[in-house]
Amino acid sequence: xxxxxxxxxxxxxxxxxxxxxxxxxxxxxxxxxxxxxxxxxxxxxxxxxxxxxxxxxxxxxxxxxxxxxxxxxxxxxxxxxxxxxxxxxxxxxxxxxxxxxxxxxxxxxxxxxxxxxxxxxxxxxxxxxxxxxxxxxxxxxxxxxxxxxxxxxxxxxxxxxxxxxxxxxxxxxxxxxxxxxxxxxxxxxxxxxxxxxxxxxxxxxxxxxxxxxxxxxxxxxxxxxxxxxxxxxxxxxxxxxxxxxxxxxxxxxxx
Amino acid sequence: xxxxxxxxxxxxxxxxxxxxxxxxxxxxxxxxxxxxxxxxxxxxxxxxxxxxxxxxxxxxxxxxxxxxxxxxxxxxxxxxxxxxxxxxxxxxxxxxxxxxxxxxxxxxxxxxxxxxxxxxxxxxxxxxxxxxxxxxxxxxxxxxxxxxxxxxxxxxxxxxxxxxxxxxxxxxxxxxxxxxxxxxxxxxxxxxxxxxxxxxxxxxxxxxxxxxxxxxxxxxxxxxxxxxxxxxxxxxxxxxxxxxxxxxxxxxxxxxxxxxxxxxxxxxxxxxxxxxxxxxxxxxxxxxxxxxxxxxxxxxxxxxxxxxxxxxxxxxxx
Ligand SMILES: Cc1cc2nc3c(=O)[nH]c(=O)nc-3n(C[C@H](O)[C@H](O)[C@H](O)COP(=O)(O)OP(=O)(O)OC[C@H]3O[C@@H](n4cnc5c(N)ncnc54)[C@H](O)[C@@H]3O)c2cc1C
Numbered sequence: 001x002x003x004x005x006x007x008x009x010x011x012x013x014x015x016x017x018x019x020x021x022x023x024x025x026x027x028x029x030x031x032x033x034x035x036x037x038x039x040x041x042x043x044x045x046x047x048x049x050x051x052x053x054x055x056x057x058x059x060x061x062x063x064x065x066x067x068x069x070x071x072x073x074x075x076x077x078x079x080x081x082x083x084x085x086x087x088x089x090x091x092x093x094x095x096x097x098x099x100x101x102x103x104x105x106x107x108x109x110x111x112x113x114x115x116x117x118x119x120x121x122x123x124x125x126x127x128x129x130x131x132x133x134x135x136x137x138x139x140x141x142x143x144x145x146x147x148x149x150x151x152x153x154x155x156x157x158x159x160x161x162x163x164x165x166x167x168x169x170x171x172x173x174x175x176x177x178x179x180x181x182x183x184x185x186x187x188x189x190x191x192x193x194x195x196x197x198x199x200x201x202x203x204x205x206x207x208x209x210x211x212x213x214x215x216x217x218x219x220x221x222x223x224x225x226x227x228x229x230x231x232x233x234x235x236x237x238x239x240x241x242x243x244x245x246x247x248x249x250x251x252x253x254x255x
Numbered sequence: 256x257x258x259x260x261x262x263x264x265x266x267x268x269x270x271x272x273x274x275x276x277x278x279x280x281x282x283x284x285x286x287x288x289x290x291x292x293x294x295x296x297x298x299x300x301x302x303x304x305x306x307x308x309x310x311x312x313x314x315x316x317x318x319x320x321x322x323x324x325x326x327x328x329x330x331x332x333x334x335x336x337x338x339x340x341x342x343x344x345x346x347x348x349x350x351x352x353x354x355x356x357x358x359x360x361x362x363x364x365x366x367x368x369x370x371x372x373x374x375x376x377x378x379x380x381x382x383x384x385x386x387x388x389x390x391x392x393x394x395x396x397x398x399x400x401x402x403x404x405x406x407x408x409x410x411x412x413x414x415x416x417x418x419x420x421x422x423x424x425x426x427x428x429x430x431x432x433x434x435x436x437x438x439x440x441x442x443x444x445x446x447x448x449x450x451x452x453x454x455x456x457x458x459x460x461x462x463x464x465x466x467x468x469x470x471x472x473x474x475x476x477x478x479x480x481x482x483x484x485x486x487x488x489x490x491x492x493x494x495x496x497x498x499x500x501x502x503x504x505x506x507x508x509x510x511x512x513x514x515x516x517x518x519x520x521x522x523x524x525x526x527x528x529x530x531x532x533x534x535x536x537x538x539x540x541x542x543x544x545x546x547x548x549x550x551x552x553x554x555x556x557x558x559x560x561x562x563x564x565x566x567x568x569x570x571x572x573x
Binding site: 025133140227 | 478
């Protein structure tokens with residue numbers, strides 16, 4: 001049965017980002033979460049494990065990502081690895097993929113690696129494919145349906161392409177990135193959380209890894225992308241709606 | 256800056272990328288190379304639109320996937336050493352770009368909305384982050400500078416008859432470990448919501464598939480097209496995916512956008528930046544779509560829509 005690695009990122013919940021003075025982003029009241037599509041990755045990994053397989057959840061991030069490890073373990077993973085260091089808090093996709101590859105190569109046996117298609121914060125959609133390249137394994141991205149033929153040591157994946165769907169077969173070891181429609185991630189219950197507390201967690205420190213390369217993508221500026229408009233609110237009586245339609249006409253939106 | 260490469264799976268995408276490619280090329284005076292499958296039309300069209308060289312990808316066998324071009328393209332790019340490589344941000348393009356960037360040990364700016372050379376020649380790209388809540392300006396520090404650009408971000412490049420360029424063909428690569436077992440064409444809507452003047456967008460506030468008819472009737476009286484949120488196309492599959500508006504869908508720029516039962520999460524709203532008038536019908540007065548809208552009706556869409564249709568007809572009828 002397959003040995004599966006599910007990668008996840010502990011990200012800022014964008015719903016808590018405020019707009020500060022002068023268009024700057026205010027992160028002072030933010031909360032964190034497991035990036036949405038990585039929840040699909042964790043769920044799919046748990047589903048693919050079958051009987052006798054094993055799922056290891058893996059993240060790289062700042063020390064605060066330790067909270068995410070608990071969450072990941074309550075979503076079906078058997079064990080977790082966290083490469084944690086303040087220096088890992090804001091890596092570019094090149095660096096993230098390099099650290100993940102290093103941890104996997106040296107510490108986690110695997111047949112299948114599952115990543116989300118992109119992260120909820122930067123959504124660069126690079127880490128999965130880059131990780132596959134760093135490990136020298138095949139990559140199937142944007143997968144909406146996955147079947148594991150463990151005896152045959154291979155997967156069959158339906159992946160999205162512009163014209164529709166391509167069904168591909170690939171041998172182990174292989175990496176897939178998944179789309180949100182692949183499954184419905186579980187909502188961990190009390191029992192899952194209790195169980196999670198007993199599962200093994202290995203912390204990998206920066207000093208235990210070879211020196212990290214330079215970032216190849218530099219953020220020059222990050223500003224609030226403003227969407228506010230002045231909304232005029234109408235009620236639901238026919239008179240209210242007639243006024244709404246009149247407003248549309250005044251604005252030249254309807255002929 | 257010397258040399259720009261453009262890689263696209265489809266002709267129209269290559270023609271769009273020739274617009275920023277041509278601007279960068281004009282600034283740097285290098286060669287402009289376009290890489291497209293040989294099935295994508297007459298190479299002379301790319302040359303007329305600014306390409307100096309067209310590299311045609313030979314036809315792959317049925318069992319092979321587009322990603323099998325990866326090793327050959329990585330070698331080609333290494334040999335040519337261009338300053339920048341631009342790819343269309345399609346599903347295949349985004350994967351290929353990330354894997355090429357890994358092989359070339361360089362940086363990649365994904366899903367760029369703008370791209371311009373700064374005073375010192377550095378390419379600066381703008382992209383959305385945090386679901387669309389933030390605009391991120393980035394620069395790539397490796398070589399080549401790589402970027403993926405979503406379809407329709409740029410207009411197709413203007414063509415100049417009489418331009419000259421070279422054409423060569425890359426032989427299909429050997430098979431790799433991936434095998435394509437089947438291909439399924441997806442249902443696509445023939446409508447082009449990116450170009451629509453009026454868009455009626457349905458969200459999860461719709462209870463069942465049949466109720467799309469109500470939205471269609473409203474779109475019909477407004478002379479508009481139907482669009483939807485991601486859950487409608489991806490989870491419920493009530494409408495084809497090319498009608499999904501937002502960060503991972505289409506950017507629309509209509510005169511009028513009207514959302515029915517759309518909550519207005521940032522990933523959706525970011526697809527409406529270009530809309531002139533944003534209107535919403537939602538029964539939750541605290542729905543985030545309202546602060547982003549110009550006109551809103553707080554109410555049940557099932558109650559409001561029929562009245563709205565009647566009132567629009569009345570207003571039209573004079
Ligand atoms: C990385 C990423 C990318 C994404 N990309 C996209 C994207 O491109 N496009 C996109 O749309 N989403 C995208 N999403 C998803 C997005 O975050 C939201 O989940 C989605 O837009 C919500 O869709 P909705 O408004 O239809 O549904 P909901 O959020 O469930 O909202 C339904 C709304 O309908 C209202 N309602 C219910 N019943 C009625 C009624 N009878 N009358 C009136 N109102 C009613 C409710 O009050 C509610 O506000 C993305 C998410 C992520 C993480």
